[in-house]
Amino acid sequence: MACGDPSDEERSRARLHLDAGLTALRRQEVDEAIEELTAAIAIDPDLLEARYRLGLAHLTNKSDVPAAREALEAAIQVDPDHVPSLVKLGEIEFNLGEYESAREHLLHATSLDPGSFVGLMFLGKVFDRLQDWERAADAFLRAAEILPDRASARFWLGLIRTRQERWIEAAEALEAAIERERSHSSAYHQLSRVQRELGRAEAAERSTRIHALLQELTGDIRVRFERPELLQRRDAALELLELVPDAANVRLTLGDTYLQLAESAPTSGVKAQAIRKAEGAYLEAVTLNPDEVIARARLRLLYEQTGRPEEAEAMTAVLERLREESMARREEEDVR
C-alpha cells in the first residue's frame, strides 16, 4: 500500500494495472483482472474506476457478494457521488433484503443522474418492498421514459398498479409491456388476473392460455427431449404463434424443436422436412427481430451441416457485425 498521495509515476503505474485489469476482464480472465485491479488500488487507493471495476469483477464474474460490496463501499468513500457504484451497491443491498440502505443509495444515485435506468428500476423495486406504491410507480414511469422500448419498466409499473388495485392503469401498463416484448410470459400472467378483475373474461382466458403455452416451452437447456415431448412442444409453439404471430423467440424455439425432431426422424425424408421447417422458423425469427443472434447462429450451423458454405459464411459476417455493434453498445453503456 502506498503511503501518502501517490506520485505521478505511481499514478501511471496504477493506470497500467487498471488497463491490464480491464483488458483481462474483456478476455473473461477474472482472476487476473482482480489481481491487476487490486494492484492498481494498492498503488493509488483513490483510483475510483479500479475500485468500481473490482466490485463488478467480484459480483458479475465471481458472484462474491461480500467482496463486491467491500469494493463498492470503498469506491463511494473515494467519491460519494459516483453513480455507478451507488447503483450497484443499491442493487446488492436490495438483493440482500437491506431495503432501507438500498433506498438511500439509489435515491442519491438517481438524484445525481436522473437518467439512470438501472438505478430507477431498482429504486422502484425497493419502494415496492417498502410498500410505498406511489413512489415505486413514479420510479418505473421515469425508467419507462428513459428507455421507452424496454418492456421491463412497463411490466413493473403494471405490477404496482395491480397491487394498488388500479386495474385499468395496470392493464394499460401490462399491455404496453407486451407490445414491446411479444412473449413476455410474466406480463401475460399478471394481465390475465387484471382482465378478470375488469370482467374481461375472454381476454383473460386468452392471456392465461398464452402464458400456459409459454410455460410449456420453458425448460432446462440441458434436457434432451424425447420425440413425444418434442411433438408436444412443437404443437404448443404452433398454437402460440396463432395467438402471437410476431413473437420472434417462439419462432426460435420452434426452430430448435424441429432441429431436435430431425435428429430422431424415422426416415431421411422426414428429417429433411424437419430441417426445412427449422430453417423457415429461424428465418422468420430474424425477419421479426434482425438482432436475433441465436437464430442466426443456428442458421449458420444449419447451413454448415447441410453443405451450404456460402450462406454460412454470409451469416458469419452478419454475426460478426452484430457482435461488434453489441460490444460497442455495451462499452457505451459502461461509459454512461
Add this chain to the structure above:
Amino acid sequence: MSRFGGSGFNARCVALCLSISILATGCGDETPPAPQDWFVDRLAGSGIDFRHVTGATGQKHLPETMGSGVALFDYDRDGDLDCYFVQGGNLPGLQGSPGVQTTNRLYRNEGGLRFVDVTEEAGVGDDGYGMGCVVGDIDGDGDLDLYVTNFGPNRLYLNRGDGTFEDGTEKAGVGAGASWSSSAVFFDADGDGHLDLYVCQYVVYRVGLSRTCEDRIEGKLVRSYCHPDVFPAAPDVLFRNRGDGTFEDITKEAGVYERENGKGLGVVASDVDGDGDCDLLVANDSKPNFFYRNLGDGTFRDDSDTSGFAYNELGEAEAGMGIDAGDVDGDGDFDLILVHYTMETNTLYLNEGDAIFRDGTGPARIGEPSLMYLGFGAGFADLDNDGDLDLHIANGHIMDNVGMFYSSQSFAQPDLLFENDGEGRFQNRSTEGGPAIQTPRVSRGTAFGDLDGDGDIDIVVQNSNAAPALLINQKAGIGRWIAFDLVGTKSNRDGIGARVTIEHGGRTQVEECRSGTSYLSHSALRVHFGVGSSTRVDRVRVRWPSGQEDLIESLEVDRMHRLIETEE
C-alpha cells in the same frame, strides 16, 4: 342449543385440562435474562445418535440427494414428543452400493431433552430407502400410526398402543408400489371421521436405466444430478380410508388426477377456503403447483390456475420443495409458504379469502434474502410467542459439487429465521438465531414442536448424510402461550383438520391441526399459540372436521389444554 353454547363442553374441558410443567421462559420473571442466541443445537448429549446416510456412490442418482424427513409425535401418549428419523441407506437396484446397514430410527423422549433409541422394541426400523413420514391415528384406536414414504414401496406402521407397532401396509393397501413417494398427509377428505391419505410422488426413476447428466467445467465434463425435467412425472395418489383398516385408491374418482405433470415434493392439507374441509396444496418441482379444492364430499376441483397458486407473481412455475400453511397476516385465513431452488425466491402466497392467492413475497420481505439458498424444510410457528407466526427455513443444495459450477454456491447452507412484525412483514433474524441457525448444513426435512415442554416451539432439522440438528428455542423475553391437544369423538381421534380460534386482549388468532407439513416431515399435532402478554384467553372456538363447533371460555395461559369434541 346454539352451536357455540357448549357450556357443558366448557365444564368438561376444565375437568380434563391437563397442565404441563412450565419451565422458566421469562414469563413473569422480573429479572431480564441475559442476551442469548435464539436457538441452540442440543443434539450432543441428547442420546440421539442418528446419522443420515445417502449411500451415494458418485453416480449422482437423484434420490440420494433428496432425503430425508423427520416426525415429532407422541407415540407412547406419555405427553411429550418423540422423534422419528427417516433413513436413506443403500439405493435399491444400485450396483456397487456401499452396503451400509441402516434403518429409520425412533427415539423416545425421556424428559430433560434426553432421548432413548427404541426402534427395535417399537418395530419401526424400516430399511427401505426412506424419504418422508407422516403420522395419524388411522384406525381410531387412540394411538398414533406412522406412514413412511420411500424410494420404493412405502410402509404403514400400526401402533398397538403398548409401545410397539405392526406392519399394516399390505392389509391397508397403501404400499404405493415401487414408486418414488415424497411427502404425504393424513386428513379427512370426505368427512366420514376416518383419516385418508394423500401421497405425493416425484418422478419416474429407475436406478438401472437412469440417464446421466454432465456439465462442462473448464473443458472437462463433470457428472451432476439431473434436473427433474429429464424424468417423467409420477402422479400423486389419494387413498380413502374405508374405516375397516383398509384403503382404496380414489385418485381418479376424487378428481385429483386432472393434471398428470406434477413432480410433487411437498403437500399440506388445509382448509384454505374456510368451508370446513381440508383442501390440498401441493408444491411441485419446476411445475405449476396444485390446489385441489375439497368440494365437501370427498371430491376435489382443480383450481390451481384460477386461484393464483400455480405460479408466482412473475408467472413462473418454481422448483417447490417444502410447504406450510398459517395465518401470517392475521386476517383469519391460511396463507402458504413454499420454498424453492437457488435464484428463486421462497414464495409467500397470501390468501385473499376464498382461497384466492396473491404472491406477497416482495412486500413481506422474504424474497431476496432467500435467493442464494435452496430451501427444503419450511415452517410457520410463533417462535417468540408474541402472537404472530414467524418462519424458519432449512436450506441445503442438492449438488454436492455445486461449488465447481458456481463459486458463490455451496452444498451446505445456513438456515433462515424470519420474525413476523405482526403485520405480515418479516425481518431476517438469522444472525440473532445464533450458530445453530447460521451453521451451514445440507438440510432437508424439518419438524416443529415443544420438545422440552417449556412452552416454546423447538425445531428438529434432518440433514443429508449427517446428524440432525436439535434446535432448542431459548429466546429471552418470550411471550406467554397456550396449547391444545385435540380429541375427536365424531371426528378423527386427534382432530386433524380442526380449526382453532382464540380471542384474547382484543386479538383473534387462528390455527389448524395438521399432519404432514414442511418437507417429507410431520410436526407435533398439538395446536400452539403465542399470546404475548395476555394472561388469559377469553374464548376458544374449535371447528371440528365433523362440522361440530365448540366454544370454551376463559382459559389459563402458559399451559396445555386437552379439548374433547362434544358429542351432540
